[in-house]
Amino acid sequence: MKAPHVEVSLLSADRVMARGEKSWWGVAFKLDPHWHIYWKNPGDSGAAPKFTLNVDGGTAGEPQWPVPQRLPLGEMVNFGYEGEVIYPFEVMAGARDRVKVRAKLEWLVCHEECVPGFATLDLEREIKDQKISDPLLENAFAATLRRVPSSMSPGRLSGRFLSPTSYELTFEPAGAMDPSSWLVFPVDGEKFNPREPEKKIQGPRITWTFRAVAAAPDKTPYFLLANEQAAHEVTLTAADESPLALLLFFAFLGGMILNLMPCVFPVLSIKVFSLMKESGGGRAALAREGILYTSGVLVTFLVLGAVFLLLREGGEAIGWGFQLQSPVVVFFLMLLFFALALNFLGVFEWGTALMNWAGMRSTTSKGASAFGTGVLSVFVAAPCTGPFMGAALGAAATLPAVPAMSLFLALALGLAAPVLALCLLPGGLKMLPKPGAWMETLKEFFAFPLFATVLWLWWVLVQQVGAAAVISAGGGLLLLAWALWIRGQGWRKGARVLLILIAVLGPAMMLRPSAPAESGAPAAPKTWVDYDKSALAAARAENRAVFIDFTAAWCITCQWNKKAVLQTAAAEELFRRNNVLLMQGDWTRYDEKITKALAAFGRASVPLYVYYPAGGGEPRLLPQMLTMSMIEELFQPTTGGQQ
Amino acid sequence: MMKTMKFAMVAMMALALPLAARAEAVPGSPAPAFDVKDANGKNVKLADFAGKWVVLEWTNKDCPYVKKHYNSGNMQKLQETYRGKGVAWLTVLSSAKGKQGYLDPASALKQTKEVKSNATAFLLDENGAMGKAYGAKTTPHMYVIDPKGVVVYAGAIDDNDSSDPSVIAKSKNYVAMALDAGMSTPAKPVQTATSKPYGCAVKYQ
Numbered sequence: 021m022k023a024p025h026v027e028v029s030l031l032s033a034d035r036v037m038a039r040g041e042k043s044w045w046g047v048a049f050k051l052d053p054h055w056h057i058y059w060k061n062p063g064d065s066g067a068a069p070k071f072t073l074n075v076d077g078g079t080a081g082e083p084q085w086p087v088p089q090r091l092p093l094g095e096m097v098n099f100g101y102e103g104e105v106i107y108p109f110e111v112m113a114g115a116r117d118r119v120k121v122r123a124k125l126e127w128l129v130c131h132e133e134c135v136p137g138f139a140t141l142d143l144e145r146e147i148k149d150q151k152i153s154d155p156l157l158e159n160a161f162a163a164t165l166r167r168v169p170s171s172m173s174p175g176r177l178s179g180r181f182l183s184p185t186s187y188e189l190t191f192e193p194a195g196a197m198d199p200s201s202w203l204v205f206p207v208d209g210e211k212f213n214p215r216e217p218e219k220k221i222q223g224p225r226i227t228w229t230f231r232a233v234a235a236a237p238d239k240t241p242y243f244l245l246a247n248e249q250a251a252h253e254v255t256l257t258a259a260d261e262s263p264l265a266l267l268l269f270f271a272f273l274g275g276m277i278l279n280l281m282p283c284v285f286p287v288l289s290i291k292v293f294s295l296m297k298e299s300g301g302g303r304a305a306l307a308r309e310g311i312l313y314t315s316g317v318l319v320t321f322l323v324l325g326a327v328f329l330l331l332r333e334g335g336e337a338i339g340w341g342f343q344l345q346s347p348v349v350v351f352f353l354m355l356l357f358f359a360l361a362l363n364f365l366g367v368f369e370w371g372t373a374l375m376n377w378a379g380m381r382s383t384t385s386k387g388a389s390a391f392g393t394g395v396l397s398v399f400v401a402a403p404c405t406g407p408f409m410g411a412a413l414g415a416a417a418t419l420p421a422v423p424a425m426s427l428f429l430a431l432a433l434g435l436a437a438p439v440l441a442l443c444l445l446p447g448g449l450k451m452l453p454k455p456g457a458w459m460e461t462l463k464e465f466f467a468f469p470l471f472a473t474v475l476w477l478w479w480v481l482v483q484q485v486g487a488a489a490v491i492s493a494g495g496g497l498l499l500l501a502w503a504l505w506i507r508g509q510g511w512r513k514g515a516r517v518l519l520i521l522i523a524v525l526g527p528a529m530m531l532r533p534s535a536p537a538e539s540g541a542p543a544a545p546k547t548w549v550d551y552d553k554s555a556l557a558a559a560r561a562e563n564r565a566v567f568i569d570f571t572a573a574w575c576i577t578c579q580w581n582k583k584a585v586l587q588t589a590a591a592e593e594l595f596r597r598n599n600v601l602l603m604q605g606d607w608t609r610y611d612e613k614i615t616k617a618l619a620a621f622g623r624a625s626v627p628l629y630v631y632y633p634a635g636g637g638e639p640r641l642l643p644q645m646l647t648m649s650m651i652e653e654l655f656q657p658t659t660g661g662q663q
Numbered sequence: 664m665m666k667t668m669k670f671a672m673v674a675m676m677a678l679a680l681p682l683a684a685r686a687e688a689v690p691g692s693p694a695p696a697f698d699v700k701d702a703n704g705k706n707v708k709l710a711d712f713a714g715k716w717v718v719l720e721w722t723n724k725d726c727p728y729v730k731k732h733y734n735s736g737n738m739q740k741l742q743e744t745y746r747g748k749g750v751a752w753l754t755v756l757s758s759a760k761g762k763q764g765y766l767d768p769a770s771a772l773k774q775t776k777e778v779k780s781n782a783t784a785f786l787l788d789e790n791g792a793m794g795k796a797y798g799a800k801t802t803p804h805m806y807v808i809d810p811k812g813v814v815v816y817a818g819a820i821d822d823n824d825s826s827d828p829s830v831i832a833k834s835k836n837y838v839a840m841a842l843d844a845g846m847s848t849p850a851k852p853v854q855t856a857t858s859k860p861y862g863c864a865v866k867y868q
Contacts, residue, residue: 065801065864067728067824093864096800126825128727133763134863136727136826210859233689233857 023137025052026129030121030141031106033161037078037113038151044161045143046108047071047083047123049101055131056100059088061207063214064096066134069127073109077119077147081110086167087246088205090216097214098130099205106164113147120144169244169251171638172560176619179242179256187212187232191245192225194616195553199226201247206230208242264423267412268430274409275434278401291393291439309390310443314436316394321432324398325425328416344574345610347484348527351493353399354477355522357470358497359504364467368504394436401435409644413625476576483573483608485529492529496522547592551605551614556632565600565634567654570618570626573608577644578627585646598634598655688797688817690856694808695796699755701784702771707753709812716750716846718838719806720782720820721757721794721865723764724774726802727826728862733778735828738803738820742781745842754782757794762866764802765789791867801862807841807853816841818858 021028027050034043047069049057058066073080084107088099113119125139175193182188193199200221206212213231220227245252279288295309344350362368409431416427474497481489499522507515549555551568559566569586571578585591595602605614607626618628621641629642631654642650688694694717698708709717720738722729732738742752756771758764766774768787775785788794797806798817807816821834837855844851 062861065860065862067826067861070825094867095795096864098864126827128826130863132866133725134727138827210857 021139021141023139024129024135025055025131026050026057026127026137028125028127028137028139028141030123030143031157031160032111032121032143032145033153033157034145034151035154036146036148036150036152037111037119039113039115039147039149041151042110042112043151043153044108044165045080045111045121046106046161046164047125047141048104048106048160049127049129050104051102051129052131054102055129056089056091056098056102057105057127057129059099059101059205060085061099061205061209061214063091063098063100063209064093066098066100066130067128069107069125071107071109072124074122074124075111075119076122077116078114078121079112080121081112083107083109084168086164087169087203087244087251090205090214097216099214106160108161108164108168113145117147118144119147166249167246167251169246169253171253171255173254173620174245174250174252175616177254177256181232182229185231185233187230189217189228189230189243190225191228192619194620195613197247199224202226203246204228205244205246206242207244207253212242264426267427271409271412271416271427271430272434272437274412275431276437278409278431278435279438288397288439291397295439295442306443310440312390313394313397313443314433314440316391316396317398317436318394318429318432319391320395320398321428322425325428328428329421329424344480344572345484345608347481347489349399350477350481350484350574351496351526354474354481354493355496355500355526356396357474357477358500361467361470361474362501362504364463364470366464367501368508397435398432409625413623416624477574480574480608488529492526495529496526547595548587548602548604551603551617553613553617555601556603559601560632560636563635565598566603566630566632567595567600568603568605568628568630568632570605570607570614570623570628570630572606572626575607575626581627581629581646585648585651588648590648591651594651594655600634688806688814690814690817690853692814693812694806694814695793697786697793697796699786699788699793700768701786702766702768702775703784704768705784707784707786709808712751712808713812714810716745716748716810716842717808718745718750718752718842719797719799719808720752720754721799721802721804722754723756723758723802723863723866724766724778725764726863728824729802731826731828732803732820732831733780735831737828737831739779739781741836741839745839746781746783748842748846750842750846752782753784753786754780755786755788755793755799757788757791757799758866759791759868760789762868763863764866791865794865794867799865801860802865803862804860804865805838807838807845809845815845815853816856817860818855819860819862822858824861 029048029050030045031048032043032045037043049069051057058068060068062068071083073083086101086105086107088101091098091100091102111119111121121143123141123143125141126136127138128134128136173194175191175195175197177189177191179187179189189204191199191202191204193202204217206214211232215231217228217230219229242256243254245254291313295306412427412431416424478489478493481493485492499518503515503518503522506518548569551570556566556568569578569582571582573579592602605611605617607614607618615624618624618626621628621630621639627644629644629646631640631642633640633654640654694709696709698706701707724730724733729738746752754775756764756766758766766787771785771787774780775782786793793799797804799806801819803820805816805818805820806814809815816837818837820838821831821836823830823834837858840855841853844853
């Protein structure tokens, strides 16, 4: 249809539609030279076209808005299209033989002056068993659909108001893409000025500063991000914009809950044990113990936080628990726990400063021991992420150094808080039982959680460096036990030689890398395929539901969820029945792809559970602690994917 | 917590904006002063209306969205209703000479008669100084200023950016809502203080 300065038509990509299937239709505008029509946010002036679709014999989806151009107009900016544009929409063919679409249109085209237009267009298509696509329109639709944004996040994003009138958006594209190729368009025209934001590129990151109105009501999505190849409409999650105070609170709470997670338990048992002995020393001694423990936790977090930030500055993508991605660290932790357990069983007594720090009460340096327990708590806490921590750690990964560090410290304070409270509160002492002969028995009993921890760390090592770790790590344990025995015989020099031998040989053995993802890896039964971006995209393209389990061998929370929920017969049956593609992203070793994938969800830690409902739609993130009912709920019609 | 933060931000904005170099007319901030000749050749200043409610209406007779509200009689009715309640209604034309909608004083007078405008005055902002001071972007872009000279509303005339006049009856008129709330006794807060203005771009130089 010809209208002033524009030719309007209703198109269908298929000449004949297939029964019960979707196909793309569209409203096409062919504009006179220099005339333009608008995007859904028209910018400083103008108006978006309006579409009212009536479908007989099928159903239609919402019209889509391809990536627009910035059209300057003096000091103002509009978003729109010149030349030709198709606003595509999906039509689902019904059961009958024909589908008829009536599009009532209203538009505005401008070039200096503006001319509104109205039209009602009809188009009919036959429905058969097999579709016949229109070869003449194939290219036009393909080109248009490439410019229609997806709702997946293309990388790591965070945004905040710098002042009531300026907003800073930071974007780090996934997959180490060049950030300079990206353009940004605000979808929310009330909050953000359409003028090209100031941009700054720093390594893999790009920062845009918009003129904006903080007081304008919140609307999502905020932005369209696009480059030559891709277009994404992004909604910043609450975590991206959570005020720091809230994140700090989450971090503190997360730290406290961490005490209840299985990782910290063995160390905590040591701590409580030494506190019981200490309780004889009165309140002052107990308070001192608590404060030293807290400083141990704080200092370790400070150091880890500093390392984290330094690596980040250097462009490394890392996350929580990164210290356990190093087999050497895991190896020494394993030795330490083994020695502790032997000590509990009375195989040897502490005597040298070397072992004092590990947390047992010793005659030489009590202070160091309390401090050491603090250090240890942090190291073993790494494999666990509890509730609330995900958002805080994810934010820490993107925030500038000072707020990021304060998040680490809030986490530290939370972790130390329960023990500190026990030591400082007046009633705390009374809560501890009286020391007595039973303590020896309890001490011996505590050796067994420690052995369990050793076993687990051993398993982690095997995941990391392969089957060779069975013998190399086991050899380390053997040498250690031998050294301790020799020392018990009074030959200190011999013990020292053996310990040095372990310290030198052990890491060398651990550093030998093995080929990734060996057949023996027990982590991925065949129902779960390895995480792969293109496989994910393919599944999404055919509207298949996808569940992704981001996990690591050293992540106890992850293992718990696997055994208790995800890999149970009931859950797998449920997934199978709903034709869900099951993916597993293994982060046991450092893996850039997985780190980036996590970052795209604003996370820097595992576990992370992502569910993409069938038939498209926003991905859903599940809580860190799963229950069977959460999985069942995914497939209930009201809350599940079928929309 | 979000509420407190928003309040703090609005408060900060109210304090910070008058100091900013590029002050635009944002709700909560004092309205920029102006001194512009009207179609009768008389100088019109903001200060002339101290103690009165003032409405500013940006116009361009050839813009379809202006036509929407004039051809339907909607704009004239608003002008009549609120002038009857003591409001000063100033229609502002910021089209530069040679640009769409530009009018010299004589044709401006003719135009106001033709459309039966009930505005207090028709201001000719040929060089766009007043429009830019207010940050007027579209026609019609509307501002409501309270008797203390503070902007209480800036944005679109209503919530429907269609150029079809038949939607007016169903639209929420933000200008009327702001005036009704502000002029009631006791005064109520203006619920929608900003909106995205719609319409044609102001045809500045």
